[in-house]
Amino acid sequence: MRGIITTMEDGLGVLEDRRRVHVPFAYPGDYVVVRSTRRRFGKLLARNFNLLEPSPLRQMPRCRHFGTCGGCLWQGLKYRAQLELKKEIFGKITRIKAEIKGSPKIWGFRNVSNFIVTTDGIGLKEYGNPFGVVRLKECPVFSKRTPEYLRALRDFLKETGLKPWNLRAKTGEVHYLQIREGKFTGEVMVNLIAHVEPSEGVLEAFKDYFSFATSLYWSLKHDERDDPHGEAELIAGEPYIRERIEDITYLIHPNSFFQTNSHALKLLLNAVEGFTDGERVLDLYSGVGTFGVWLARRGFKVEGIEINPFAVEMANRNAEINGVDAVFRVGKAEETPIENYDTVIVDPPRKGLKEAADLLVKSGVEGIVYVSCNPKAFKLDYERHLKKAYRIDGAVLIDMFPHTPHVEAIIGLVRKE
Incomplete structure (x- = not known):
């Protein structure tokens, strides 16, 4: 089976002839021949394949391990093309037009x-x-x-x-x-x-x-x-x-989650701040306080809720060492009373908000800032729940993950009149 890669799906090139085959490390415009396939995750995956003619979107990968290492599927793709593809894929899934901001560094960025x-x-x-x-x-x-x-x-x-x-x-x-x-x-x-x-x-x-x-x-x-x-x-x-991100110091422990791209984190924090309105902010799924502490430094009164007690301890330490007005508590997002807040920040697990979405719909909160690296989960949350009470006010994509198919989306939602 041979042909031209026409599109991307789940980070893989898609070749369509008599069958639909997903080809790793292949990009739109590549002319490839697939000699054998295997079925995995419900799709046909190319196992033995050759690149016959390269796409003009290609570049020479910097890493000698490219093509075997599972870390960087898109390192052979020019960076501008990576950004355009991420924006296009996000738009196809969510039907939202969003600008995308590239990472200030695309090498040596992972922390x-x-x-x-x-x-x-x-x-x-x-x-x-x-x-x-x-x-x-x-x-x-x-x-x-x-x-x-x-x-x-x-x-x-x-x-x-x-x-x-x-x-x-x-x-x-x-x-x-x-x-x-x-x-x-x-x-x-x-x-x-x-x-x-x-x-x-x-x-x-x-x-x-x-x-x-x-x-x-x-x-x-x-x-x-x-x-x-x-x-x-x-x-x-x-x-x-x-x-240290601008004027905020974050403490990092082996058992705490912290965004993996320190260089692009400032862009992410600024985007969240840009959609945050009012005075009182609830940081739902607050983790170690990455968003909450940043917003508190900018004058917002922040409360955070997080199910992981250790993350809450870290968040309160981060608030203390930065001297900001933010308090973080242990709790389940879906059981949190949401009232008297102007904006709610949500950065849910990859599966999405689920039960917490209904809680937000029933609340009187004027604005939601939804942060997600999984546009499919956001789409489900919005179409099934949030759409009942909120409209999309804008979105920004931040490339926290160069050379991979992933992108971080910040979506602003405002309550319908």
Whole structure:
């Protein structure tokens, strides 16, 4: 089967002839031949394919691992074309016309990376292969220091004899190395996720090999799930690293979520602020207070609700160190009384608002700022619920994720008269 890629779907090029085939790392205008396919996630996925003639939208990828690593499906696409495609796809899904703002940096922008440590190598997951690992030598979207981090890890494992994780057998001792960087502070957090508690000798070696870290953690993992999560224990240095976005300092901990693109975060915060009106603001799904603390600094009176108690603790710490008028509480979004607020900020999980959408419709709130990286979830929330009481007042897209199909949308909703 051969032909020209006509469009994109879920980040993959689409080839339509007798069948509809999704081709990874292919873009509109590419002329490809697909030699074999497999069925996955309810679609035909090209497995063995060749690029015969490249699209004019193509560029030379910077990373040597492009095409096998699952991190950057769109690195072979010119950046301006990436932005146009994201805007087009968002518009097709939501029927909303929105401007898009590109990331100020498209290389070295990620502030966190999770390197998997396995018997087949250390690096990142291979695209389309749950047991495949790309043995990483560099990561241009994360950090110039990636080789340094990986070298320290390999030397540490060699000295201590700790066993890497076996993805198939689900056995081993070290599973992930998570690195976080404060892009504007220069601080570095190293967090090793392991299935064993460290001995005194192992801890001394850990501190020696990662002596450059501002904050050094060992996270004990109690399950066999393939994710970079564990019970974090501070080994050396500071309990948090800091990131500075304009006049706001954010504390970052191994178990707290923080937007992955520090350089584009200011654009996201400004967009949220632009749709925020009135005096009293409710930050629903407030997390560590990323939006709430920023808005409080700009004079809004902010209250936040978040289901995760640890995130609430972090949010209140962020409010305290910045000296702003914001209070965050533990609670479920769908059980929160919404009254006497002028604007509600919602940044729900990927599945969307669900029950909380009806709560917003019944409230007297004049404005909603909906933040989402999943336009399909927003569309469902709006068409099924929010449309009853609100109209769309505008939208802005912020490219928080260069070289991937994802984009962050900020949508302003105002109550119908």
